[in-house]
Amino acid sequence: xxxxxxxxxxxxxxxxxxxxxxxxxxxxxxxxxxxxxxxxxxxxxxxxxxxxxxxxxxxxxxxxxxxxxxxxxxxxxxxxxxxxxxxxxxxxxxxxxxxxxxxxxxxxxxxxxxxxxxxxxxxxxxxxxxxxxxxxxxxxxxxxxxxxxxxxxxxxxxxxxxxxxxxxxxxxxxxxxxxxxxxxxxxxxxxxxxxxxxxxxxxxxxxxxxxxxxxxxxxxxxxxxxxxxxxxxxxxxxxxxxxxxxxxxxxxxxxxxxxxxxxxxxxxxxxxxxxxxxxxxxxxxxxxxxxxxxxxxxxxxxxxxxxxxxxxxxxxxxxxxxxxxxxxxxxxxxxxxxxxxxxxxxxxxxxxxxxxxxxxxxxxxxxxxxxxxxxxxxxxxxxxxxxxxxxxxxxxxxxxxxxxxxxxxxxxxxxxxxxxxxxxxxxxxxxxxxxxxxxxxxxxxxxxxxxxxxxxxxxxxxxxxxxxxxxxxxxxxxxxxxxxxxxxxxxxxxxxxxxxxxxxxxxxxxxxxxxxxxxxxxxxxxxxxxxxxxx
Amino acid sequence: xxxxxxxxxxxxxxxxxxxxxxxxxxxxxxxxxxxxxxxxxxxxxxxxxxxxxxxxxxxxxxxxxxxxxxxxxxxxxxxxxxxxxxxxxxxxxxxxxxxxxxxxxxxxxxxxxxxxxxxxxxxxxxxxxxxxxxxxxxxxxxxxxxxxxxxxxxxxxxxxxxxxxxxxxxxxxxxxxxxxxxxxxxxxxxxxxxxxxxxxxxxxxxxxxxxxxxxxxxxxxxxxxxxxxxxxxxxxxxxxxxxxxxxxxxxxxxxxxxxxxxxxxxxxxxxxxxxxxxxxxxxxxxxxxxxxxxxxxxxxxxxxxxxxxxxx
Numbered sequence: 001x002x003x004x005x006x007x008x009x010x011x012x013x014x015x016x017x018x019x020x021x022x023x024x025x026x027x028x029x030x031x032x033x034x035x036x037x038x039x040x041x042x043x044x045x046x047x048x049x050x051x052x053x054x055x056x057x058x059x060x061x062x063x064x065x066x067x068x069x070x071x072x073x074x075x076x077x078x079x080x081x082x083x084x085x086x087x088x089x090x091x092x093x094x095x096x097x098x099x100x101x102x103x104x105x106x107x108x109x110x111x112x113x114x115x116x117x118x119x120x121x122x123x124x125x126x127x128x129x130x131x132x133x134x135x136x137x138x139x140x141x142x143x144x145x146x147x148x149x150x151x152x153x154x155x156x157x158x159x160x161x162x163x164x165x166x167x168x169x170x171x172x173x174x175x176x177x178x179x180x181x182x183x184x185x186x187x188x189x190x191x192x193x194x195x196x197x198x199x200x201x202x203x204x205x206x207x208x209x210x211x212x213x214x215x216x217x218x219x220x221x222x223x224x225x226x227x228x229x230x231x232x233x234x235x236x237x238x239x240x241x242x243x244x245x246x247x248x249x250x251x252x253x254x255x256x257x258x259x260x261x262x263x264x265x266x267x268x269x270x271x272x273x274x275x276x277x278x279x280x281x282x283x284x285x286x287x288x289x290x291x292x293x294x295x296x297x298x299x300x301x302x303x304x305x306x307x308x309x310x311x312x313x314x315x316x317x318x319x320x321x322x323x324x325x326x327x328x329x330x331x332x333x334x335x336x337x338x339x340x341x342x343x344x345x346x347x348x349x350x351x352x353x354x355x356x357x358x359x360x361x362x363x364x365x366x367x368x369x370x371x372x373x374x375x376x377x378x379x380x381x382x383x384x385x386x387x388x389x390x391x392x393x394x395x396x397x398x399x400x401x402x403x404x405x406x407x408x409x410x411x412x413x414x415x416x417x418x419x420x421x422x423x424x425x426x427x428x429x430x431x432x433x434x435x436x437x438x439x440x441x442x443x444x445x446x447x448x449x450x451x452x453x454x455x456x457x458x459x460x461x462x463x464x465x466x467x468x469x470x471x472x473x474x475x476x477x478x479x480x481x482x483x484x485x486x487x488x489x490x491x492x493x494x495x496x497x498x499x500x501x502x503x504x505x506x507x508x509x510x511x512x513x514x515x516x517x518x519x520x521x522x523x524x525x526x527x528x529x530x531x532x533x534x535x
Numbered sequence: 536x537x538x539x540x541x542x543x544x545x546x547x548x549x550x551x552x553x554x555x556x557x558x559x560x561x562x563x564x565x566x567x568x569x570x571x572x573x574x575x576x577x578x579x580x581x582x583x584x585x586x587x588x589x590x591x592x593x594x595x596x597x598x599x600x601x602x603x604x605x606x607x608x609x610x611x612x613x614x615x616x617x618x619x620x621x622x623x624x625x626x627x628x629x630x631x632x633x634x635x636x637x638x639x640x641x642x643x644x645x646x647x648x649x650x651x652x653x654x655x656x657x658x659x660x661x662x663x664x665x666x667x668x669x670x671x672x673x674x675x676x677x678x679x680x681x682x683x684x685x686x687x688x689x690x691x692x693x694x695x696x697x698x699x700x701x702x703x704x705x706x707x708x709x710x711x712x713x714x715x716x717x718x719x720x721x722x723x724x725x726x727x728x729x730x731x732x733x734x735x736x737x738x739x740x741x742x743x744x745x746x747x748x749x750x751x752x753x754x755x756x757x758x759x760x761x762x763x764x765x766x767x768x769x770x771x772x773x774x775x776x777x778x779x780x781x782x783x784x785x786x787x788x789x790x791x792x793x794x795x796x797x798x799x800x801x802x803x804x805x806x807x808x809x810x811x812x813x814x815x816x817x818x819x820x821x822x823x824x825x826x827x828x829x830x831x832x833x834x835x836x837x838x839x840x841x842x843x844x845x846x847x
Contacts, residue, residue, distance in 0.1 A: 078629050
């Protein structure tokens with residue numbers, strides 16, 4: 001249980017919301033430790049103050065000059081060690097805001113005290129967000145994720161430390177593989193865009209590199225380590241290939257090649273997502289786009305085989321469809337359409353025997369992974385825009401916020417940049433602002449939150465940072481991080497993140513376990529028996 | 536004609552002079568031949584740092600008080616004292632044996648205890664009844680505590696006390712007293728002259744001070760060199776041991792002090808009474824003063840106590 005660790009310091013101000021604790025030098029007190037102290041009031045009530053250590057300072061006591069440290073080392077003058085810890089109060093129970101009295105004993109909160117300190121006791125529905133430094137479980141309030149009181153997660157961090165997507169998937173794993181969702185579990189969906197490598201194409205395979213320590217970490221959080229139970233994998237169809245086979249390098253088995261039929265493309269008005277570059281946004285251009293889209297939706301495109309045929313059709317009719325537009329705008333439109341055709345044209349085809357087989361159907365499994373890593377940026381935007389628009393429209397039509405749909409999208413800066421407007425940014429803003437009531441949860445990630453549209457970030461209930469560039473950490477987007485946390489964000493190791501959530505007044509540094517699902521072919525656990533092995 | 540130069544007594548003016556020497560011959564006879572017949576500097580023998588212990592005390596008057604008794608004025612004071620030891624080495628220095636005592640000292644044989652703000656002041660009757668005599672009583676109490684502590688520790692290794700050994704009861708105690716201020720040369724001028732020329736860590740030969748009340752062996756030791764502007768006696772301490780230890784022990788302690796004390800010499804940056812007030816001693820004094828508690832808090836408690844007595 002909670003044990004004594006120090007006393008409230010009296011030489012620095014003790015305040016109701018923050019105070020200093022003196023700890024004996026031999027006591028190991030570290031950042032993030034959860035402490036508590038009691039204060040007896042004259043009417044007999046006891047006020048408990050709970051808090052988290054966010055600064056630790058050790059000094060030589062009795063030293064007046066810097067070089068005294070050398071004399072102490074030679075045994076000439078005696079110097080004492082003083083360790084003090086700054087505590088930011090997270091909770092006061094009952095809510096009577098009095099300062100703790102200097103000299104009062106302070107204990108390291110454990111068990112129920114720790115849960116109280118971090119508000120875990122009042123979270124009716126919670127999901128694991130990792131383990132704190134002391135190896136205890138840290139929880140997130142699901143009310144702030146599923147839309148009841150808030151929604152969305154935003155993750156920032158430099159690339160290359162494999163933290164952002166891994167952490168997003170860990171959160172999803174915890175949500176999907178616990179009893180949290182109840183009856184909704186079977187119908188809750190996740191759409192994950194694979195933007196880098198083919199890391200996410202093995203989510204359905206157990207990770208053979210998983211260590212026993214990681215298994216213990218999962219167990220602590222009440223999770224059984226393993227692969228995602230229900231996964232459907234999509235990869236773009238290969239370019240210049242008659243057969244619609246997925247364009248993947250490391251895995252083809254179980255991966256569906258995706259593309260859109262020309263009919264669907266025209267009917268559902270996806271053309272705009274081919275014009276999602278920042279330099280595409282002029283009012284003249286979007287007027288032309290609107291005209292062309294509405295004509296295409298009515299046009300009979302059944303005979304067209306390739307996207308180039310569609311481009312030709314548009315070219316032939318453009319003057320007629322967009323009479324009011326200036327010739328220059330029309331030319332610009334065509335130039336861009338042709339550029340888009342070169343990059344994304346192979347994803348829109350009229351020659352498929354059974355187009356439904358290649359449609360990205362989110363209902364086929366709990367988790368749908370859509371690989372876009374090999375695509376050109378223009379094609380990536382098209383896929384993300386088309387998939388999200390479709391998904392969001394389906395949700396709107398259903399009119400129900402349950403079951404939930406989680407959208408995991410890395411490199412959010414490409415889709416919802418701070419500056420400029422694009423149709424896809426529009427979709428993402430829509431999800432950020434209305435997704436909460438429609439049951440769409442955006443798990444967005446990017447290297448730098450400062451480059452993301454403010455409204456997207458500010459609508460996120462959960463803010464997560466992995467390792468941050470120190471200059472980036474000084475931006476206002478990270479105002480939720482107190483100064484010591486900002487400094488620590490610069491040295492976070494892979495597997496550690498700082499999580500801020502509305503219910504806890506301080507961000508928590510948590511560690512999350514190594515993925516229990518494979519992230520590359522080498523980690524795929526060999527099947528129990530090789531079917532081709534000779535008896 | 537040679538021009539005489541002004542030289543600095545390096546201690547700050549708020550302290551008493553480090554060199555309150557008067558141009559007078561030795562008042563007590565001295566035997567300067569006990570160690571050697573050749574009067575010349577003795578260099579320190581080579582030695583690695585040994586564990587040293589220094590004992591010191593501090594005192595503070597918390598408040599002066601007056602008592603009217605049968606038309607007579609009795610002088611008194613509330614005073615605190617602390618004594619303790621700093622042990623230097625091996626590897627690190629630590630404070631040991633620190634203790635605080637508090638007294639209500641009254642003159643004219645008057646004695647009463649007081650408990651103020653949870654702090655006990657033991658009653659102590661001073662012999663005289665003038666403010667200096669009352670203060671001297673507190674000073675004596677402190678020196679007696681220091682001496683008792685040093686004597687107790689002396690059984691287990693070398694101990695240096697602060698100042699002369701006037702308060703030591705046992706004439707055979709091996710405790711060495713370090714006298715920072717040179718108030719009397721003891722030696723005749725031609726022998727005392729050696730002192731000014733000593734190199735750091737060198738000492739004079741041991742001499743015997745034939746004081747009938749307090750016979751002791753003594754020697755001068757240079758713990759550090761002063762600046763060119765300092766008087767050549769800056770950086771010199773006089774060390775003494777009681778004569779009861781015998782001349783051999785005295786010489787051994789003299790060598791030991793020469794080998795060990797200079798590394799503890801302070802610098803003006805660290806201690807105004809540098810270099811004679813050794814670093815461990817300065818640290819101990821500071822620690823003891825800290826242990827005396829906050830003077831303002833104590834003074835307020837005393838004032839409140841007196842106010843309550845007046846109201847009762």
